[in-house]
Amino acid sequence: MPNSSMSNQTTVENWLKAQLAEQLSLEAEAIKATEPLTRYGLDSIDAVTMVGDIEDVLDEELPSTLFWDYPTIAKSAQFLVENYDVSALADAKDEPVEELEETVAAPVASAGKSKGWGGLFG
Amino acid sequence: MTNLEQYQTAEALEKALGDPNIPESVMSFQKVMEIDETEAFPHEEIEWLYNWKLADYYTPTNCGGKFTNFEEFVAIVRVLCRRDQTTGIAFTTMFWSFLCWMAGTEEQKAKLSKFVREEHGAMCLGYSEKEHGSDLVNGDLTATKVPGGYLLNGEKWPINRATISGISFVLARTGEKGEAKGLSLFMVDKREIADSEYYNLPKIHTHGIRASDMSGIGFKNCFVPDSMLLLKEGDGLELGLKGFQITRTLCAAFSLGAVDTALRTTLNFASERVIYNKTVFDLPQPRRILVDAFLDILLCDCETIGAARGFSVIPQQFSVWASVVKYFVTTQIENTINNIYPVLGSRFYMRDEHDFGMFQKILRDNSIISMFDGSTVVNLHALMLQFRQLTKQRRRRQPETMKGIAERLEQIFSLANPVPAFDANKLELFGRGMDDPLHGLEVALKKLDELQQNAELNQEVLSKLINLGNIVLEELDAHDSEIANSKFEFGHDQSPELFEIAKKYCTLHASACCLHMWLYNRNSLGDFFAQGEWLVLSLHRLLRTIRPLPYTISEHYIENVAQELVKLHQENKSFSIVPIQLAEANTIKQEDNTNAELINV
Structure with missing residues (x-):
C-alpha cells in the first residue's frame, strides 16, 4: 500500500524532525529530511542515544547504529517503516519528546537537603 | 594467601617479582626510579614479564591464552602498578588486543596470539591526532581503497608505545x-609494511611516566593488505568505542596499584617518625587522613572489582558502568594521593629520599590516568x-525486573562464586537505561532490613x-x-551543573557497589570485612x-579501621577488600634477563 507506507514515512520523518528540533533547539521547519543529521549538530554518540528514544516509543529493540547506517531522516525513516510497526510514532507525534512521568513532586536538590542528616545521628 | 582462586596469579606474580624495597628485585623501587630519571624505556622489565608468561593472561583461553575474566586481570595489573605505572602501562597496552579478540577473524586472532605470547610482541592504539584530539570522526588519517588493500596517509599522536611496538x-x-x-x-x-612507507614521531617528554614510549606514528602512501582490516570498512568507530568500555574500566587498576604504594610509603614514615613524643600515625589528624585514604581504596575496590566481574554478567550495560569507573575511581584516587602527602611532609617532593623518592614519582605518574583513554x-x-x-x-521496573536484577547482582558481587567467561560480543554502544548496581539498590536495602533478624550482626x-x-x-x-x-x-x-549531577550519580553508584559487595561477601572476606564498620565509614x-x-x-569505627590498616601494613598485605600477600624480602626470584631480546625495537 504505497499511500500507507508514504504516510508512515512522513509520520516518522515528522516525528524525527520534532525530536531533533526539541533536543537541538532548532525550528522543525528548518530541518531537511535529506541532509545528514551531523549537519544539525547531532554527533555520533548523540545519534546512538536517540535510538533509545525511538525504542521507548516503539517498544522494540533497534540497531544501536541505526542513525550511523542511515544518516539522514529520510533514510532512517525508510528503514524504520520497512522493518518495524511504526504506528506508535503516529500516536506520539503530538508529543515529540516523551516526557518522563513526574512522580516526585518536590524539586530534587532541596528534597535531598531538606532531609537533613536522614535521622542518622539523632 | 587468599583462598579466592582468581587472586592467586596476582600473588604468584607478586612473589616472583620480589620485594620492591630490595634493590635487586625485578622492578624494585630503586630500579624504577633510575628508569624514570633516565627516561629510558624499561625493556628488561617488560621482557621479564613476557618470560613469566604474563601475556597469557591478556589472551583469552579460546585464543590460546589464560584470560577468562577481568577480576583476575585487575589484580595482576595492580601488582605491576604498585611497583611502577610506567612499566605496568607499557606492558598493558596489550589490552588493546581485545579489539582483535572481539572482532578479529580466526586467522587474525591466531596471528595476534602467537605474536604476543610467543614472539613477545607489543601493540599501540592509534586513535588521536594532533589537530583533533578525541574528535575521532574528524580525523585526517585516511585509508584509500586500492586493489588488495588500502593506502594509509596521515599521523597519529600522542600514542603510547607508538615506536616500540610491532x-x-x-x-x-x-x-x-x-x-x-x-x-x-x-x-x-x-x-609486513614497507619501512619507507611509515615513520615514527619523536619521543614526547612528559611530566610523569617519563620512561614511556610516548610518541606517534605516520604513514605516507603506506600499503596495508585487506587482511589487516578488522571487521568491515566503516565499522571502526563502533569497535573502537566498545574497546574503550573495556580499557576505561581497567584503567582503575593502574590507579589502585599506585595508591597502595603511596599509602604504604607514607605509613612507613608515619609509623616510625616521632614528634611530640608520639609517632605521626598516633596523632589524630594524620591518623584520620590515612584511615580516609584506606577507606578510599576499599570503596574504589568495591566499584572496580564489581565492574571487573560485571563484565562477565552484564556486558551490555558497560556504556554506563565503564564511564562511572573511569571517572570515579581514577579521580577519587588522585584525590587520595593528594590528601596524604601532607602526612609525608616535605619528603613527598624529594626524588631520592625516603623509599627511593617513590611518592613524587607516583604523584606525577598517576595524574595521567584520569586523562587517557x-x-x-x-x-x-x-x-x-x-x-x-x-x-x-528505573521508573519502569516491575517485580519481575527486580528479580532479574537481584539474581545478576548476586552473580556479580559474590566473589566466592566464579563468573562466566567474558563475551565481548555482548557489549553495546548504549545501555538501554539499565544500571543494575543502582537499579538494584532496593534489593540491598531489603537485605539490610532482613539482617535485623540476625543476632550475630552488630x-x-x-x-x-x-x-x-x-x-x-x-x-x-x-x-x-x-x-x-x-x-x-x-x-x-x-x-x-549537569557535569556536577553526573559526578553525584557516580558517587551514588559507588555507594551502591559498596553495599552490594558487603552483602554478598560478609561470610567470605574475613572478620574485618564482615564487621561492616568500614562500610559505614565508606x-x-x-x-x-x-x-x-x-x-x-x-x-570507635575509625579506630578499628586504623588497626586494620596497621595490621595489613605490618603483615605486608595489599590494602584491599581482598588483601593479597605482598612479596617478602626472602622471596626474591632471580631471573637472568641478560640475553633477553626484544623483537619490536
Missing part, C-alpha cells in the same frame, strides 16, 4: 569527515547522555547502614526527579560529599 591499531577515515560509519580500524603489522569530561558526558534512559528505565552497625542506604535511595530518587524535570539537549554545550565518606553530614560518624 602492531598499531589504527583508526583511519574511509569515508567523509564527520560520518560515524566513515572510520575503519586496521591492525597494522609493521613487519577518555578524560573525565568525555566520561561524564557519555554518562549524562544516558540519564534520561536510566531514569525512565545491630548498631546495621542500623547505621540502613540509614545511610536510605540516604542513597533518597538522593537517587531526587536525581531521577531532577532529570525528569530538566530539558535535555544534545551537543557539547552541556551545562556545568558510605558516610561518600555521602558527605553530596549532603551535609557530621564530620565523624563513629570514633
Whole structure:
C-alpha cells in the first residue's frame, strides 16, 4: 500500500524532525529530511542515544547504529517503516519528546537537603 | 594467601617479582626510579614479564591464552602498578588486543596470539591526532581503497608505545569527515609494511611516566593488505568505542596499584617518625587522613572489582558502568594521593629520599590516568547522555525486573562464586537505561532490613547502614526527579551543573557497589570485612560529599579501621577488600634477563 507506507514515512520523518528540533533547539521547519543529521549538530554518540528514544516509543529493540547506517531522516525513516510497526510514532507525534512521568513532586536538590542528616545521628 | 582462586596469579606474580624495597628485585623501587630519571624505556622489565608468561593472561583461553575474566586481570595489573605505572602501562597496552579478540577473524586472532605470547610482541592504539584530539570522526588519517588493500596517509599522536611496538591499531577515515560509519580500524603489522612507507614521531617528554614510549606514528602512501582490516570498512568507530568500555574500566587498576604504594610509603614514615613524643600515625589528624585514604581504596575496590566481574554478567550495560569507573575511581584516587602527602611532609617532593623518592614519582605518574583513554569530561558526558534512559528505565521496573536484577547482582558481587567467561560480543554502544548496581539498590536495602533478624550482626552497625542506604535511595530518587524535570539537549554545550549531577550519580553508584559487595561477601572476606564498620565509614565518606553530614560518624569505627590498616601494613598485605600477600624480602626470584631480546625495537 504505497499511500500507507508514504504516510508512515512522513509520520516518522515528522516525528524525527520534532525530536531533533526539541533536543537541538532548532525550528522543525528548518530541518531537511535529506541532509545528514551531523549537519544539525547531532554527533555520533548523540545519534546512538536517540535510538533509545525511538525504542521507548516503539517498544522494540533497534540497531544501536541505526542513525550511523542511515544518516539522514529520510533514510532512517525508510528503514524504520520497512522493518518495524511504526504506528506508535503516529500516536506520539503530538508529543515529540516523551516526557518522563513526574512522580516526585518536590524539586530534587532541596528534597535531598531538606532531609537533613536522614535521622542518622539523632 | 587468599583462598579466592582468581587472586592467586596476582600473588604468584607478586612473589616472583620480589620485594620492591630490595634493590635487586625485578622492578624494585630503586630500579624504577633510575628508569624514570633516565627516561629510558624499561625493556628488561617488560621482557621479564613476557618470560613469566604474563601475556597469557591478556589472551583469552579460546585464543590460546589464560584470560577468562577481568577480576583476575585487575589484580595482576595492580601488582605491576604498585611497583611502577610506567612499566605496568607499557606492558598493558596489550589490552588493546581485545579489539582483535572481539572482532578479529580466526586467522587474525591466531596471528595476534602467537605474536604476543610467543614472539613477545607489543601493540599501540592509534586513535588521536594532533589537530583533533578525541574528535575521532574528524580525523585526517585516511585509508584509500586500492586493489588488495588500502593506502594509509596521515599521523597519529600522542600514542603510547607508538615506536616500540610491532602492531598499531589504527583508526583511519574511509569515508567523509564527520560520518560515524566513515572510520575503519586496521591492525597494522609493521613487519609486513614497507619501512619507507611509515615513520615514527619523536619521543614526547612528559611530566610523569617519563620512561614511556610516548610518541606517534605516520604513514605516507603506506600499503596495508585487506587482511589487516578488522571487521568491515566503516565499522571502526563502533569497535573502537566498545574497546574503550573495556580499557576505561581497567584503567582503575593502574590507579589502585599506585595508591597502595603511596599509602604504604607514607605509613612507613608515619609509623616510625616521632614528634611530640608520639609517632605521626598516633596523632589524630594524620591518623584520620590515612584511615580516609584506606577507606578510599576499599570503596574504589568495591566499584572496580564489581565492574571487573560485571563484565562477565552484564556486558551490555558497560556504556554506563565503564564511564562511572573511569571517572570515579581514577579521580577519587588522585584525590587520595593528594590528601596524604601532607602526612609525608616535605619528603613527598624529594626524588631520592625516603623509599627511593617513590611518592613524587607516583604523584606525577598517576595524574595521567584520569586523562587517557577518555578524560573525565568525555566520561561524564557519555554518562549524562544516558540519564534520561536510566531514569525512565528505573521508573519502569516491575517485580519481575527486580528479580532479574537481584539474581545478576548476586552473580556479580559474590566473589566466592566464579563468573562466566567474558563475551565481548555482548557489549553495546548504549545501555538501554539499565544500571543494575543502582537499579538494584532496593534489593540491598531489603537485605539490610532482613539482617535485623540476625543476632550475630552488630545491630548498631546495621542500623547505621540502613540509614545511610536510605540516604542513597533518597538522593537517587531526587536525581531521577531532577532529570525528569530538566530539558535535555544534545551537543557539547552541556551545562556545568549537569557535569556536577553526573559526578553525584557516580558517587551514588559507588555507594551502591559498596553495599552490594558487603552483602554478598560478609561470610567470605574475613572478620574485618564482615564487621561492616568500614562500610559505614565508606558510605558516610561518600555521602558527605553530596549532603551535609557530621564530620565523624563513629570514633570507635575509625579506630578499628586504623588497626586494620596497621595490621595489613605490618603483615605486608595489599590494602584491599581482598588483601593479597605482598612479596617478602626472602622471596626474591632471580631471573637472568641478560640475553633477553626484544623483537619490536
